[in-house]
Structure formats: C-alpha cells, structure tokens
Amino acid sequence: MGTYRWEWKIAEIISKTSLSDNVVDLVANKIQKLPLRSQYILKMAGLGTKFDLKTLAWVCQMENRDNEAELEQILHQAVDSMLLEKCRLEYNTEGYRFGHERIQQVAYNLIQDDIERNHIHLAIGRHLRYLAKSGAYSELRNADPTNSCSLSSSTTPVPPPPPWLIIAAADQLNAVNPSLFQDRREVIDLVTLNLVAADRVMQRSAFFPARNYLLKGLSLLPPSPHMRWKQHYSLALSLSVKLAGIECSLGRFVDCERLVQEIKLHALKPQDKLAALFAQIEAYGSQGRIDDAIEVCRGILHQWGEPLFQAKKFTKTHVTTELGKTKWLLKGKDDAYLLHLPRMTNPSVNVIHKVYCKLSHLAHWAHHY
Known part of the structure; x- marks a missing residue:
C-alpha cells in the first residue's frame, strides 16, 4: 500500500x-x-x-x-x-x-532595509530604462543607464521596446525616493517615462494604472501650477490633457473640470487647449449638462472662425437652413465621388468638423433642437 x-x-x-x-x-x-x-x-x-x-x-x-x-x-x-x-x-x-x-x-518583504530596497529599485529601473532606449519613442533613446534620457535626432528606424519593459522601468523608478536621483534631469526623465507608460497601458484601456502614472509624473514636477507650466510646459500640458481625459472617462468630473480650467489658464495656443475642451464637452454631456456642453462647442467654433454659431440664440431654424445648404452642396454627387475627395488637411476645418460631430450627438438631447 x-x-x-x-x-x-x-x-x-x-x-x-x-x-x-x-x-x-x-x-x-x-x-x-x-x-x-x-x-x-x-x-x-x-x-x-x-x-x-x-x-x-x-x-x-x-x-x-x-x-x-x-x-x-x-x-x-x-x-x-x-x-x-x-x-x-x-x-x-x-x-x-x-x-x-x-x-x-x-x-x-525579505528586503527589510528601506535604503537597500531603494537602491535596488534604482539600479533595476536604470537598467530597464537603458534597455528601453532603443525603442521608437524618441524621448527614451540615447539614454545613459545612470543619467538622463536625451532627445534623439536620429531618423534610423528602430523596433519599439516591449511594452512591459517601459512599464517595468517606470514601476521600478517610481518606487525610489526622489532624493536618490543624481540630478533634476533624471527626475524629469522619470516624468517622461511615466507619460510613455501611461500611453502604453491606455492602449489596453487600463484607465486606473494610466491615471496613476500620470499623477506620479505630475507629482515630480514643481507643485505650483505656475512654475510647473513655466518650467516644463510640454510635459505639464501632455500630462494634464491626458489626465483630464481619463478623469472624464472614470466619471471623476470634478477633477476633470479642475484640470480643464488649469489648462485653459496656462496653455499658450488655442490648439493646446482643444483636447481638454473636448474632454470638458464629454464630461458635461455625461452629466446631462447639455447646454453647457453646447456652449463649449460654440466657444471653440467662434475661436476657430466658424460663423454658424455667432448668433446668441441658436434655434431649429439655423439647423434647417444649414441642412438645406448641405443638401444643395451634395446634390448629384454619389458615394464614389465623395470617397475619392482629397483628405482634409486644413487644421481649422478639421477642428470645426470634430466639433460638429460632437454637436450632432448633443443635438439629440438639447431641448431647443
């Protein structure tokens, strides 16, 4: 037996x-x-x-x-x-x-010494970041394993690093006490790494991890919004815009609105505000604030030179008139003709078209349409 x-x-x-x-x-x-x-x-x-x-x-x-x-x-x-x-x-x-x-x-937890743990995280993170430098993301190329990741001007095509490598590098370096980094440049490199990691996980609709990476990136920049935008405009803009969109998707509308207002205050060019404004439109629409969403659309159209929304009171008559114009323009043109039209390349026209797409959805819920 x-x-x-x-x-x-x-x-x-x-x-x-x-x-x-x-x-x-x-x-x-x-x-x-x-x-x-x-x-x-x-x-x-x-x-x-x-x-x-x-x-x-x-x-x-x-x-x-x-x-x-x-x-x-x-x-x-x-x-x-x-x-x-x-x-x-x-x-x-x-x-x-x-x-x-x-x-x-x-x-x-077998590593009981916090100092040892931080130094190991730092060494691993630097090594992984160094391995990731060959990726297609230019901001991660030409990196030294113990120093900052400089921008590359090389046009030689290189295969992208595996997504897990970018994410693992960010996770390791995020676990490090920032005081251990050699200089401020390495901290800013980590901000960039978190931004790229957020993009990577968002490809799989992982909103919460993406949010964490973006929040970590913002936390490494100066705490004052004024100094953050003044010293690191591009990073502050990218992090804030992406985070505003994620907050909207997660139903965190108060946080989304706060970020949108910050972007509107500090963004230097109209096109830099667009993504945040579109997130605001989505947030208002999700909350049933249709009139507020339409007002944001009106503001964008006005700023980009579209005359349709110049009237203070937009009524059903305006819609009927514009639909009539559209039918007249499309008269006698079949699908094959429309499919072979050249792609729109005018930035203003593309923005206006995107706003109208938003409005077509909002129109179903607006009481004055």
Missing part, C-alpha cells in the same frame, strides 16, 4: 481564499526554508511583477553562462513549488511571475 502525504498547493490556496495572515505566514515559512541562494533570487524577483531570465540575471549579478544555468534551475524549482509560474511576456518572450501578488509581497 502506498504512502500518502499532504501537498500544499500554495498558489491555488491563495487564489481561492481571502488570504488570511496564517496563509501569508505559510508562504513566508516556505520561502525562508529554501537555500539562501534561492531566497536571494526570489527576493530580487519580488521587486517586480513579471521578469525574464536575462533581466533577473543582471539584477542578481549572475550574467555568465554557468550562473544563468543555476538561476534557471532555481526558477524551475520555484515553479515546481508553486511560488512562481511561467508566463508569456509581450513579443512572445518567455518570463516568470509570482503565483499571487501576496507571494510577491512576501518575497519583497
């Missing part, structure tokens, strides 16, 4: 329970019973959510072939113990991740 024994599937226990403290203790004890070498590797791995073999080898200073083989063996043992699991990173790269975020937290 065979021998039976209990087998604890840690990752499965954690994923199917609320993770009480005793389960966390169980995981911690399991890790602490591993050989010191394995503990060290899991401790370093705990600094990130996902990782590949090459990056972890660099972090653990195990970059030669023999050490990498040892590292891979330890990782396989961690997979067998349900502490780690294999995963596919972007661009089909093989990587690893912890079986549960609380397992990662236990491994992370």
Whole structure:
C-alpha cells in the first residue's frame, strides 16, 4: 500500500481564499526554508511583477553562462513549488511571475532595509530604462543607464521596446525616493517615462494604472501650477490633457473640470487647449449638462472662425437652413465621388468638423433642437 502525504498547493490556496495572515505566514515559512541562494533570487524577483531570465540575471549579478544555468534551475524549482509560474511576456518572450501578488509581497518583504530596497529599485529601473532606449519613442533613446534620457535626432528606424519593459522601468523608478536621483534631469526623465507608460497601458484601456502614472509624473514636477507650466510646459500640458481625459472617462468630473480650467489658464495656443475642451464637452454631456456642453462647442467654433454659431440664440431654424445648404452642396454627387475627395488637411476645418460631430450627438438631447 502506498504512502500518502499532504501537498500544499500554495498558489491555488491563495487564489481561492481571502488570504488570511496564517496563509501569508505559510508562504513566508516556505520561502525562508529554501537555500539562501534561492531566497536571494526570489527576493530580487519580488521587486517586480513579471521578469525574464536575462533581466533577473543582471539584477542578481549572475550574467555568465554557468550562473544563468543555476538561476534557471532555481526558477524551475520555484515553479515546481508553486511560488512562481511561467508566463508569456509581450513579443512572445518567455518570463516568470509570482503565483499571487501576496507571494510577491512576501518575497519583497525579505528586503527589510528601506535604503537597500531603494537602491535596488534604482539600479533595476536604470537598467530597464537603458534597455528601453532603443525603442521608437524618441524621448527614451540615447539614454545613459545612470543619467538622463536625451532627445534623439536620429531618423534610423528602430523596433519599439516591449511594452512591459517601459512599464517595468517606470514601476521600478517610481518606487525610489526622489532624493536618490543624481540630478533634476533624471527626475524629469522619470516624468517622461511615466507619460510613455501611461500611453502604453491606455492602449489596453487600463484607465486606473494610466491615471496613476500620470499623477506620479505630475507629482515630480514643481507643485505650483505656475512654475510647473513655466518650467516644463510640454510635459505639464501632455500630462494634464491626458489626465483630464481619463478623469472624464472614470466619471471623476470634478477633477476633470479642475484640470480643464488649469489648462485653459496656462496653455499658450488655442490648439493646446482643444483636447481638454473636448474632454470638458464629454464630461458635461455625461452629466446631462447639455447646454453647457453646447456652449463649449460654440466657444471653440467662434475661436476657430466658424460663423454658424455667432448668433446668441441658436434655434431649429439655423439647423434647417444649414441642412438645406448641405443638401444643395451634395446634390448629384454619389458615394464614389465623395470617397475619392482629397483628405482634409486644413487644421481649422478639421477642428470645426470634430466639433460638429460632437454637436450632432448633443443635438439629440438639447431641448431647443
């Protein structure tokens, strides 16, 4: 008759329970019973959510072939113990991740010294940022691993870095106490990195992570709005405009309005205000403030030279008249003719067209249409 024994599937226990403290203790004890070498590797791995073999080898200073083989063996043992699991990173790269975020937290907490933790985050972040410099994002190219990412004027096409690399670099550097950065330029580089990371996660409609990256970027700029916009106009504009759009999408209309007003106050050119104004239109529409949304549209059209909305009171007669003009212009023209018309390149016309698209939606809800 065979021998039976209990087998604890840690990752499965954690994923199917609320993770009480005793389960966390169980995981911690399991890790602490591993050989010191394995503990060290899991401790370093705990600094990130996902990782590949090459990056972890660099972090653990195990970059030669023999050490990498040892590292891979330890990782396989961690997979067998349900502490780690294999995963596919972007661009089909093989990587690893912890079986549960609380397992990662236990491994992370093995680094008990905050100063040591900050310096490790800083080293990893700089290394990942350096690896990402070859990406298509010009603001991340020509970066030195210990210094700032300078703008590149190179026109040589290069493949973009995997999205996880940008995000991982931002996560690592965001965990660092800003006082550890070498100079102000490196802090501003991190602002740019957060902006790019926000764009990356927004490609997957991850609004909350994108919001966090943008807020982190703004927090690294001067706290005074006046100084922020004066010293770092382009970054302040990009961060604020993107954040206003996200706040609107998340239903945080008060925060959206605050950002829109700040942008309207500090933006130097009408085109710099457009994205914020469109976010304001969406926010007003979502709140049922149709008249306010239409007023914003009127203001844009007036500023961009569209005469239609010059009348103080816009009525159904105006709409009927303009529809008649449109029908007359389209008379005798079939779909094939319209499809072969040249693309609109006049910026003013494009803006006006976009506003009318917004108005066509608002018109269904406005009582005076």
